[in-house]
Amino acid sequence: MTTRVLIAGFKHETNTFCKLPTDLASYRARSLYYGEEMRSALSGTNTEIAGFLDACERHDWEAVLAVAADATPAGKVTRAAFEEISGHILKVIDEAGVPGAILLQLHGAMVTEDHEDGESALLSLIREKVGRDVPIGVTHDLHANVTDLTGELADILVSYRTYPHVDQYDTATRCADLIARVLAGEIDPKITIARGPQLDGVDHGRTTAPGPMLSILAMADRLAQEHGLLAVSINAGFPWADISYAGPTAIVVAERDNSGAAIAAQALREEVWRTREEFTVDLITAAKAVSQARETGKPGAPFVIADFADNPGGGGYGDSTGLLRAMIDAELRNAALSSLFDPECVAACQAAGQGAELELHLGGKHEPALGAPIAAQGTVTGLFDGQFKLQGPMSTGVAVNIGPAALFTIGGIDIVLASRRAQNYDRQFFKAFGIEPARKSVLAVKSSQHFRADYAPIASGIAVVDEGGGITSHNFKSLDYKHLRRPIWPLDEF
Numbered sequence: 439m440t441t442r443v444l445i446a447g448f449k450h451e452t453n454t455f456c457k458l459p460t461d462l463a464s465y466r467a468r469s470l471y472y473g474e475e476m477r478s479a480l481s482g483t484n485t486e487i488a489g490f491l492d493a494c495e496r497h498d499w500e501a502v503l504a505v506a507a508d509a510t511p512a513g514k515v516t517r518a519a520f521e522e523i524s525g526h527i528l529k530v531i532d533e534a535g536v537p538g539a540i541l542l543q544l545h546g547a548m549v550t551e552d553h554e555d556g557e558s559a560l561l562s563l564i565r566e567k568v569g570r571d572v573p574i575g576v577t578h579d580l581h582a583n584v585t586d587l588t589g590e591l592a593d594i595l596v597s598y599r600t601y602p603h604v605d606q607y608d609t610a611t612r613c614a615d616l617i618a619r620v621l622a623g624e625i626d627p628k629i630t631i632a633r634g635p636q637l638d639g640v641d642h643g644r645t646t647a648p649g650p651m652l653s654i655l656a657m658a659d660r661l662a663q664e665h666g667l668l669a670v671s672i673n674a675g676f677p678w679a680d681i682s683y684a685g686p687t688a689i690v691v692a693e694r695d696n697s698g699a700a701i702a703a704q705a706l707r708e709e710v711w712r713t714r715e716e717f718t719v720d721l722i723t724a725a726k727a728v729s730q731a732r733e734t735g736k737p738g739a740p741f742v743i744a745d746f747a748d749n750p751g752g753g754g755y756g757d758s759t760g761l762l763r764a765m766i767d768a769e770l771r772n773a774a775l776s777s778l779f780d781p782e783c784v785a786a787c788q789a790a791g792q793g794a795e796l797e798l799h800l801g802g803k804h805e806p807a808l809g810a811p812i813a814a815q816g817t818v819t820g821l822f823d824g825q826f827k828l829q830g831p832m833s834t835g836v837a838v839n840i841g842p843a844a845l846f847t848i849g850g851i852d853i854v855l856a857s858r859r860a861q862n863y864d865r866q867f868f869k870a871f872g873i874e875p876a877r878k879s880v881l882a883v884k885s886s887q888h889f890r891a892d893y894a895p896i897a898s899g900i901a902v903v904d905e906g907g908g909i910t911s912h913n914f915k916s917l918d919y920k921h922l923r924r925p926i927w928p929l930d931e932f
């Protein structure tokens with residue numbers, strides 16, 4: 439008899455410092471696909487759901503599709519959103535019957551209004567429904583904050599091994615193939631999790647330059663070989679979550695009786711601690727970045743400036759004005775920024791119409807520490823519905839909708855104004871708005887690291903801006919943590 443495998447995705451990276459709640463509308467705005475919609479929307483994309491679907495074909499499983507939910511990082515997931523999405527998964531189990539196995543695409547850093555650890559709350563509900571014997575495989579983003587309870591409730595846990603995250607499909611494949619071995623009775627896995635007293639680590643997981651993440655992943659592979667481990671994951675953690683257990687983890691999946699699991703987890707934990715100060719990115723001021731861009735960037739070889747402290751992909755509001763102000767002050771030519779979250783300005787552009795000249799008060803609506811609104815005269819050079827498909831290496835093929843959008847041009851600077859927050863990690867964030875990024879001299883993106891996957895190949899240089907004070911700033915001491923376990927590095931002395 440064909441094994442029925444339930445597939446569901448419920449992702450969120452919750453920045454507890456962000457004032458914007460993550461409600462059901464936030465999921466609808468990014469990705470909320472029910473049942474067969476999951477197949478039509480996500481088959482053939484570089485996502486875990488596509489990987490799970492293909493695994494069902496390969497292993498001759500019958501896929502039972504529940505829901506694939508993802509929302510842009512922001513504040514806590516509301517009770518209503520958590521109940522709707524988790525409730526739908528439980529309802530599908532009720533209707534279709536207890537499946538032979540479950541494959542879950544989670545982020546690993548979800549905080550809800552009711553639960554510090556959204557993932558274990560979801561897993562607990564599923565376990566209550568299906569019991570302990572149904573194998574559950576879980577994929578995580580490497581920015582997961584993972585509790586021991588999650589490790590007890592799942593059978594397989596595997597995380598991405600790349601940042602930018604270009605291995606989402608491959609991570610799902612590794613997870614599903616291990617679940618296949620559980621179903622075949624070949625393995626009886628147990629999960630071991632080790633974490634140290636640190637909030638951030640392994641260079642926040644970057645794999646684009648030699649550094650601790652790549653060396654620790656290589657160490658993890660050696661240990662896996664040496665001890666015959668089934669899977670080893672290194673999570674950098676998500677430090678912008680004021681919860682007790684935030685921070686990096688080493689996660690080992692091994693046969694229940696394999697004593698090498700604890701040895702490997704401990705060795706990796708110690709290496710994550712030893713390398714905690716290693717950081718491969720030079721964070722500089724907006725003024726310095728703009729001055730570098732003016733010297734280096736030219737048409738056909740754009741200089742890329744990333745706004746680290748206001749990255750919507752980490753829960754930032756996406757409307758900070760520090761970088762844009764520096765660009766305007768420097769009177770940059772042939773430059774573009776995408777995108778600035780400002781629905782009010784989009785509406786003003788729509789009302790004024792294409793070609794209109796008007797004064798706007800741009801951005802600066804949410805995070806005073808990152809600059810007040812910029813009052814500037816400019817021209818509406820484009821109006822758009824804000825819908826496009828990603829074509830770069832990350833989440834390839836996934837549909838994006840940044841809502842009604844406008845291109846507003848101030849002197850030599852084109853600014854994409856968006857009605858929804860979104861991280862720019864794909865050249866379509868310019869191309870969809872009539873801008874050919876490769877022809878620009880300067881590109882500014884609201885992203886901290888993911889942009890490198892698609893922009894590094896065309897960049898003549900890259901600068902990363904963090905003036906401190908933003909809710910995705912690397913200056914953790916500027917944030918008011920109340921719930922973290924203490925002492926913890928780098929907030930406390932060791």
Ligand SMILES: [Zn+2]
Pocket residue numbers: 579580581603
């Ligand atoms: Zn991540």
